[in-house]
Amino acid sequence: MKLKSVLKLVLAGVSLAAAASAVAAPSRAYDAGAFKEAQSAGKSVLVEIHADWCGECRMQDKVLGKLSAEAPYAGLVRLRVDFDGQKDLVKSFGARKESTLILYKGDREVGRAVGITSEPKIRELLERAI
Numbered sequence: 001m002k003l004k005s006v007l008k009l010v011l012a013g014v015s016l017a018a019a020a021s022a023v024a025a026p027s028r029a030y031d032a033g034a035f036k037e038a039q040s041a042g043k044s045v046l047v048e049i050h051a052d053w054c055g056e057c058r059m060q061d062k063v064l065g066k067l068s069a070e071a072p073y074a075g076l077v078r079l080r081v082d083f084d085g086q087k088d089l090v091k092s093f094g095a096r097k098e099s100t101l102i103l104y105k106g107d108r109e110v111g112r113a114v115g116i117t118s119e120p121k122i123r124e125l126l127e128r129a130i
Helices: 003-022 032-040 055-067 087-092 119-127
Strands: 044-050 077-082 100-105 108-114
Touching (some): 032 077, 055 119, 108 119
Parallel strands (some): 044 077
Antiparallel strands (some): 100 108
16 A cells, blocks of 8 residues: 555544544433532533423534533533423423523532523523533
């Protein structure tokens, strides 16, 4: 194989690896232990009251996936509560509607929004915990 071809393959592999690392991990299912642990560590935690059938929730997830790949939001802990299947938990967070985003910095709630889907509005919410 020619050196030029090898270099092209190496550069393509590096580009692919960089692109893969920029993809943020999706939110994970709510776990009380993980929530308390993140709060105790002073981390920023976003609780997402989500329903699979909800168009706003899908749009939020897309924006949050993009933003959580960015440096200021990379450490954000995203926990998803199932609006339909975890009614007691939804109620304990004081949520009345799917597509509710509740933001904590440590153990203190620093922001809450319902139905926001634009990147600037979601970014503005997340800034409260940075």
